[in-house]
Amino acid sequence: MSRYEHRKSEARIRFTDVSGKPIANADIRAKLTNNEFLFGCGAFDMLGATAPDEFPKKEFFQDRANKWLEVFNYGTLPFYWAQFEPKEGEPQTESRMRAAKYMKEHNVRAKGHPLCWHTLCADWLLEYDNKTILDKQLDRIHREVSEFKGVIDMWDVINEVVIMPVFDRYDNAMTRLCNDLGRVRLVKEVFDAAKDANPDAVLLINDFNLSESYRILIDGCLNAGVPISAIGIQTHQHQGYMGQEKLQDILKRYSAFGLPLHFTENTLVSGEIMPSHIVDLNDYQVPEWPSTPEGEERQKNEWREMYEILFDHPLVEAVTGWDFADGMWLGAPSGIIHRDGTLKPVYHEMKKMFHEEWTTDTTIHTDEQGYATLEGFRGEYAFSQGSANAAFTLTKAANDEEKIVILA
Numbered sequence: 001m002s003r004y005e006h007r008k009s010e011a012r013i014r015f016t017d018v019s020g021k022p023i024a025n026a027d028i029r030a031k032l033t034n035n036e037f038l039f040g041c042g043a044f045d046m047l048g049a050t051a052p053d054e055f056p057k058k059e060f061f062q063d064r065a066n067k068w069l070e071v072f073n074y075g076t077l078p079f080y081w082a083q084f085e086p087k088e089g090e091p092q093t094e095s096r097m098r099a100a101k102y103m104k105e106h107n108v109r110a111k112g113h114p115l116c117w118h119t120l121c122a123d124w125l126l127e128y129d130n131k132t133i134l135d136k137q138l139d140r141i142h143r144e145v146s147e148f149k150g151v152i153d154m155w156d157v158i159n160e161v162v163i164m165p166v167f168d169r170y171d172n173a174m175t176r177l178c179n180d181l182g183r184v185r186l187v188k189e190v191f192d193a194a195k196d197a198n199p200d201a202v203l204l205i206n207d208f209n210l211s212e213s214y215r216i217l218i219d220g221c222l223n224a225g226v227p228i229s230a231i232g233i234q235t236h237q238h239q240g241y242m243g244q245e246k247l248q249d250i251l252k253r254y255s256a257f258g259l260p261l262h263f264t265e266n267t268l269v270s271g272e273i274m275p276s277h278i279v280d281l282n283d284y285q286v287p288e289w290p291s292t293p294e295g296e297e298r299q300k301n302e303w304r305e306m307y308e309i310l311f312d313h314p315l316v317e318a319v320t321g322w323d324f325a326d327g328m329w330l331g332a333p334s335g336i337i338h339r340d341g342t343l344k345p346v347y348h349e350m351k352k353m354f355h356e357e358w359t360t361d362t363t364i365h366t367d368e369q370g371y372a373t374l375e376g377f378r379g380e381y382a383f384s385q386g387s388a389n390a391a392f393t394l395t396k397a398a399n400d401e402e403k404i405v406i407l408a
Helices: 045-049 058-069 093-105 123-127 130-147 173-181 183-197 212-223 243-255 293-312 345-357
Strands: 008-016 027-035 038-042 074-078 109-113 154-159 202-207 230-237 261-268 316-321 361-365 371-377 379-385 388-394 403-406
Touching (some): 008 388, 123 130, 173 183, 202 261, 212 243
Parallel strands (some): 038 316, 074 109, 154 202
């Protein structure tokens, strides 16, 4: 089997016209329009692009959104509680809904991030006791997951639980709650609430701590019946690319659960590497952190290698580059475009991988009964023959039953 064959399927399809007559001995173009694999990026700029017309710099964000849409089919939208609901009872639902609907209209899958986290937790929760905090947290999850159902059906339910009960940089409601309930019970409470609000949603646990502690936590959660759909893995590599050996070790550790793996937050910089003695990345504060030509070439090559490794692993379903543009988190040169919107080498490299290499655009020929076999990368296809068109989704189980496609 050649590399990436596990990303492909084949289906025997019978093509007919609207009357049911077979389209015999015909050439039909089959073009993949949306890969099943989720090629993702932080989609925070979508909030600016979909804001009201009077919003400052709207054209700037619209330009970013247009460039974003040329590459990705999956994006993360921010639901940090402190920003989403700075005043109790006044959530910023409208702005997120506009962005999520815009993404859906462009055939992009949106994920909400996160529903529960100690960082950027709403300060007004500190006025309440732990029982009330839990009630409000669960109510918040029911509200968001229910209201966005059908527009956002994927959520980072809880973020960075390994460190949550020992986080001591400042007081916050979730660290209090996690200390009171324990990690596993808190995870179960928030996952059960999300599952109840949308039984069909993809629900992730997410963490940057990829040590044995995270593996033990996941094992405990699964034994407690927590409905984890996929394991979220963060790799913010501001201090240098981890390399193939470490990446393979992470894949081995977390593939043991047999669950889908989503590389949810990933960073590779195109400038100076952050010093290795920095423990908390947030502590690295420099006046400016420029991108450099040699750094951009390094970033391009590192993203290429990392994507090839992850796309090759059968349990990896999604990979998300965290920053679309330079200068976002930590002011780092961590995007695939510059601050001014000009494109970096890695932008072209990703576009090449996703839309030229890991795609299918072929011509299939029907027999006298109108049958033809499609073989290609799984995902959504557009068929065309003359002025007639049809849509089709090639799945892993595509050959389980006969497929009939009507070209009209």
